[in-house]
Amino acid sequence: VKIFATPTEGAINVANQIATLIKEKQSIGEKCVLGLATGSTPIKLYAELVRMHKEDNLSFKNVVTFNLDEYYPIEKNSIHSYWSFMHKHLFNHVDIEPSNIHIPDGEWPKEGIRKYCEEFEAEIEKAGGIDLQILGIGNNGHIGFNEPGSSILSKTRLLVLESSTRIANSRDFANLSKVPKLAISMGLSTILKAKKIILLAWGNKAPIIAKSVEGSITDQVPASFLQQHEDCTFVIDEMAANDL
Ligand code: GLP
Numbered sequence: 001v002k003i004f005a006t007p008t009e010g011a012i013n014v015a016n017q018i019a020t021l022i023k024e025k026q027s028i029g030e031k032c033v034l035g036l037a038t039g040s041t042p043i044k045l046y047a048e049l050v051r052m053h054k055e056d057n058l059s060f061k062n063v064v065t066f067n068l069d070e071y072y073p074i075e076k077n078s079i080h081s082y083w084s085f086m087h088k089h090l091f092n093h094v095d096i097e098p099s100n101i102h103i104p105d106g107e108w109p110k111e112g113i114r115k116y117c118e119e120f121e122a123e124i125e126k127a128g129g130i131d132l133q134i135l136g137i138g139n140n141g142h143i144g145f146n147e148p149g150s151s152i153l154s155k156t157r158l159l160v161l162e163s164s165t166r167i168a169n170s171r172d173f174a175n176l177s178k179v180p181k182l183a184i185s186m187g188l189s190t191i192l193k194a195k196k197i198i199l200l201a202w203g204n205k206a207p208i209i210a211k212s213v214e215g216s217i218t219d220q221v222p223a224s225f226l227q228q229h230e231d232c233t234f235v236i237d238e239m240a241a242n243d244l
Pocket residue numbers: 037038039040041042068069135136137138139143144145165169
């Protein structure tokens with residue numbers, strides 16, 4: 001666990017780690033495969049990466065990305081889609097190749113969704129696996145949209161959102177009834193296969209951070225499975241560290 005005085009300092013630290021990894025990979029002619037998250041938490045991180053692209057010449061030409069999750073069903077162009085979120089906060093402002101961007105497709109026909117999810121997993125494998133996975137955390141301990149009860153063996157799939165998650169996320173929608181009931185999310189096994197994981201949390205997440213870091217490993221707190229990963233760091237601010 002790394003504790004910073006403010007979210008800005010935490011976000012800058014993580015942006016620097018990402019930039020270092022991208023440059024290391026560039027210098028040996030390799031792609032850098034990033035797993036990315038949405039939600040309010042990584043917004044400052046993406047803003048810092050955009051700044052580094054504009055002011056420090058950080059290039060994303062060798063970067064391949066896989067996003068954790070997407071609402072289902074949802075149109076890409078909906079202002080509520082994670083597709084729109086990622087383009088607004090990062091992809092529209094850097095030199096990443098559009099073909100290197102992978103976000104679960106909320107428009108995919110339901111009949112073919114199983115196969116689609118298998119292909120999403122296969123794409124990650126084909127890219128050589130995720131070098132660095134960025135995570136946020138839900139107040140119920142979810143990572144991606146893996147709600148409590150998700151199996152450690154779970155893979156990318158269509159799943160049902162908990163009502164507490166829909167209520168928390170309704171702040172982005174006109175009202176609760178507009179929040180999709182389903183989502184496509186990488187599974188816990190998909191996330192745990194990443195070579196390195198950084199989970200970010202700021203503000204009023206102290207109780208769930210304490211349970212995830214110091215509590216027993218249980219499917220009732222999906223983020224607690226991260227204790228079993230050999231290279232996972234929680235980058236949090238002082239408020240989120242309050243119960244540790
Ligand atoms: C959302 C996302 C998660 C995110 C979490 C926390 O539902 N699916 O990937 O980490 O909830 O969101 P926030 O960062 O806004 O607190």
